[in-house]
Amino acid sequence: MYNKVTPQIREELSKIVGRENLITDPERMLDYSHDEFSLREIGHMPDVVVKPQNTEEVSSVLKLASREHIPVTPRGGATGLCGGCVPARGGIVLSLEKMNRVIEVDQDNQMAVAEAGVNLGDFIKSVEEAGLSFPPHPGEESAMIGGLIATNAGGSRAVKYGVIRNYIRGLEIVMPRGQIIHLGGKLMKSSTGYNLLQLFIGSEGTLGVVTRAVIQLLPSFVLTRSLVIPFADLDSAIETVPLLIKRKILPMAVEFVEQDVLAIAEAFLKKRWPCREGKTHLLIILDAPSEEEMDRLCQVVAEVCQEKGAIDIFIAETQKRQEEVLEIRSKIYEAIKAQTIEILDIAVPRAEIARHVKKVQEVSRKYGIWLPTFGHAADGNVHTHIMKARLEEGRMIPLEEKEWRPKFEKVREELYEDCRERGGVVSGEHGIGLVKKPYLSYVLDKTQIDLMRGIKKVFDPDNILNPGKIFD
Numbered sequence: 420m421y422n423k424v425t426p427q428i429r430e431e432l433s434k435i436v437g438r439e440n441l442i443t444d445p446e447r448m449l450d451y452s453h454d455e456f457s458l459r460e461i462g463h464m465p466d467v468v469v470k471p472q473n474t475e476e477v478s479s480v481l482k483l484a485s486r487e488h489i490p491v492t493p494r495g496g497a498t499g500l501c502g503g504c505v506p507a508r509g510g511i512v513l514s515l516e517k518m519n520r521v522i523e524v525d526q527d528n529q530m531a532v533a534e535a536g537v538n539l540g541d542f543i544k545s546v547e548e549a550g551l552s553f554p555p556h557p558g559e560e561s562a563m564i565g566g567l568i569a570t571n572a573g574g575s576r577a578v579k580y581g582v583i584r585n586y587i588r589g590l591e592i593v594m595p596r597g598q599i600i601h602l603g604g605k606l607m608k609s610s611t612g613y614n615l616l617q618l619f620i621g622s623e624g625t626l627g628v629v630t631r632a633v634i635q636l637l638p639s640f641v642l643t644r645s646l647v648i649p650f651a652d653l654d655s656a657i658e659t660v661p662l663l664i665k666r667k668i669l670p671m672a673v674e675f676v677e678q679d680v681l682a683i684a685e686a687f688l689k690k691r692w693p694c695r696e697g698k699t700h701l702l703i704i705l706d707a708p709s710e711e712e713m714d715r716l717c718q719v720v721a722e723v724c725q726e727k728g729a730i731d732i733f734i735a736e737t738q739k740r741q742e743e744v745l746e747i748r749s750k751i752y753e754a755i756k757a758q759t760i761e762i763l764d765i766a767v768p769r770a771e772i773a774r775h776v777k778k779v780q781e782v783s784r785k786y787g788i789w790l791p792t793f794g795h796a797a798d799g800n801v802h803t804h805i806m807k808a809r810l811e812e813g814r815m816i817p818l819e820e821k822e823w824r825p826k827f828e829k830v831r832e833e834l835y836e837d838c839r840e841r842g843g844v845v846s847g848e849h850g851i852g853l854v855k856k857p858y859l860s861y862v863l864d865k866t867q868i869d870l871m872r873g874i875k876k877v878f879d880p881d882n883i884l885n886p887g888k889i890f891d
């Protein structure tokens with residue numbers, strides 16, 4: 420049992436962060452009761468929202484919360500898709516939004532130092548202005564550095580450039596009882612004891628609050644080119660990926676998407692995708708250091724795709740054409756959002772994608788629910804959208820709640836079961852949060868979950884930091 424935030428504690432919090440950085444008005448707090456997961460029934464109101472402006476204030480808030488046994492939920496951009504920043508047990512929402520400075524872009528070490536509340540869009544801008552790049556590109560630019568680290572976010576470039584974990588070199592963390600620790604630094608290597616830094620990455624705000632990070636950067640991309648390649652069926656499209664890798668082509672991204680989803684996105688966005696033929700399209704993005712090398716890569720990709728029966732090959736060369744294609748791909752979410760219940764992010768071994776997607780299609784037919792599926796063909800991370808709609812002659816037909824509600828749980832169970840059988844995991848990049856908690860045991864055995872519980876106890880003995888997330 421936790422204690423509530425009393426008027427006296429509110430007063431103390433206001434002394435720490437300043438009255439203007441404290442929210443108690445229920446209407447304004449409503450925004451802090453949920454993330455991007457669509458079903459608001461998992462939301463929960465906090466007692467109070469605080470917006471500290473520096474690490475010392477975060478530490479003072481946590482000291483107070485631990486003394487009074489009040490839960491604290493760290494919050495970044497709230498773009499999470501599994502209820503991770505929902506204050507499930509009430510208490511304090513600790514929003515990092517005011518700690519939004521890029522402190523340094525260090526050219527000599529090719530590293531940036533940023534506060535947790537810098538959003539991805541602003542971070543990329545600062546890095547690019549300095550002539551460098553931050554290659555992983557999770558899809559939502561209002562996500563914040565702290566949230567990206569806490570979920571170990573991925574994105575479509577993971578196959579070549581890895582995920583957030585691969586870029587974090589140092590962290591400043593405030594522990595649940597308020598101690599401030601510094602892990603790593605501007606270092607490329609460390610074999611100095613247990614790697615606590617990596618443990619915080621992906622811990623979903625349950626072990627400590629990220630306040631600052633040292634982030635590895637790379638030289639900026641010289642040339643990129645996007646290819647859209649329609650295939651008659653899913654198998655041929657997916658089977659192309661290992662063939663590319665065998666020919667020593669590692670694209671920056673390989674996305675697969677079905678024609679029916681693209682048609683709906685085109686109509687919603689009033690933009691045209693380069694082609695309408697075929698059933699499954701691959702979007703392959705290449706990067707290269709010179710025009711000659713780019714031409715060679717495109718040539719090999721074209722040969723491999725033709726071997727697998729590609730219907731056509733469209734190359735977007737100009738910046739403008741590439742941006743148009745990428746915009747449609749990245750905004751599919753908006754086109755179907757109103758009817759989406761949940762976006763799954765199952766990850767299976769690359770060679771299992773086609774079989775997993777076939778299972779998705781079978782489950783879709785069985786329950787009469789549209790399950791549009793697209794995602795990262797080269798890294799096995801598949802985004803099946805569970806819809807409250809069915810698809811009829813290319814149109815989304817909304818279902819009544821009494822129709823979709825009982826099927827929703829069954830669809831999830833069947834898909835997670837299939838994921839387990841294929842050696843997959845229930846989350847490739849979004850995390851477990853509240854929503855996937857019941858399914859953690861589908862893919863992790865009891866010993867592993869017990870070890871995690873033990874780690875949580877050591878880091879957060881009072882269980883005040885984001886309680887009720889990942890596992891109970």
Ligand SMILES: Cc1cc2nc3c(=O)[nH]c(=O)nc-3n(C[C@H](O)[C@H](O)[C@H](O)COP(=O)(O)OP(=O)(O)OC[C@H]3O[C@@H](n4cnc5c(N)ncnc54)[C@H](O)[C@@H]3O)c2cc1C
Pocket residue numbers: 454455492493494495496497498499500502503504515535556557558559561562563564565566567568569570571572573574575623624625627628629630752848849852885888
């Ligand atoms: C349109 C769209 C596209 C997306 N595309 C991708 C994608 O390509 N790849 C991907 O991986 N995800 C994607 N996501 C999901 C989401 O953007 C990521 O999970 C992101 O990392 C969440 O960051 P956030 O700042 O919004 O975190 P929040 O949603 O605020 O919080 C997420 C978790 O992190 C914790 N947390 C937040 N800040 C801190 C902190 N400072 N210290 C400790 N814990 C903290 C929270 O408690 C919570 O558990 C997408 C979401 C949307 C809506």
